[in-house]
Amino acid sequence: MYSFFVILKRDFINLALNPVILLTNTVFPLVLVLVLGYLSNGAYSGEDMNGYDYYGVTIMVYTAVNVSMTAANSFMERTLKSSNLRILYSPIPRAFVYLSKITATVLFCGLSMLITLAVLNWGMDVHLGGADIGYVAVLLLLLMLMSAALGVWLCCLFKSEEASNKLLSMINNVLALLGGLFFQLDGLGETVAKASYFSPVKWVSEAIFRIIYDHDPALFATAAAVMLGATALLLLGCKLTFKTEDYV
Secondary structure, eight states: OHHHHHHHHHHHHHHHTOHHHHHHHTHHHHHHHHHHHHHHGGGOOSSSOOHHHHHHHHHHHHHHHTHHHHHHHHHHOHHHHHHHHHHHTSSSOTHHHHHHHHHHHHHHHHHHHHHHHHIIIIISOOOSOGGGHHHHHHHHHHHHHHHHHHHHHHHHHHSOHHHHHHHHHHHHHHHHHHTTSSSOSGGGOHHHHHHGGGSHHHHHHHHHHHHHHTOOOTTHHHHHHHHHHHHHHHHHHHHHHOOHHHHO
8 A cells, every 4th residue: 555655645746736726726716705705795685694605605516526627637637647657557556546646636625625614614704504514524525536536537438638628627517507506496497406416516515505504414414425426436437447558
């Protein structure tokens, strides 16, 4: 396992030294919450929720969904391919290559997310669950894990970061749309509302809003199970589709 942790450390440092990825996972979500919260604050004038509260949740969920593109970048970016090739031809399990990328992405983005949550919750007074914020953080981390596995699996499937990111951009937006992150789908009819539950994002966002505003963690286990089940399937997909000769 020592070799795995060596690779993991290098992958984590590569992510931390990338200014675009760093800003995307820290400053950008905060700016979006500030801007969208300010612009929509009149639409959420109730005592329980204001615009900052609503977008504090939805932007964090959307950021977690887009972790897939960070994972794809870590796995197949041109500047990283040469060092990854050396790992592929070293005497270690080939699964270490994609597992380290997924793990490093979740660790880096998860740490960024926890810092952002702390700033929103205690620095900007955004309502993120109070004593129940731990449930929110765990669900976001599990969504990041599933999203990172999705990004790496598509890279294994298409053997191209560019093709994967184009498809991921579309997939992420569809999942976010079905999850109700851009607007609520309940007014579009019962069929659309039921279809939204095919999106893992819907389970996570619904569970988080129930935890924060109803103090009801009943959906937490179901949402977590959906994330873990989807992650397991995606990891199996990585194992079946990752081939060293296609990566070269």
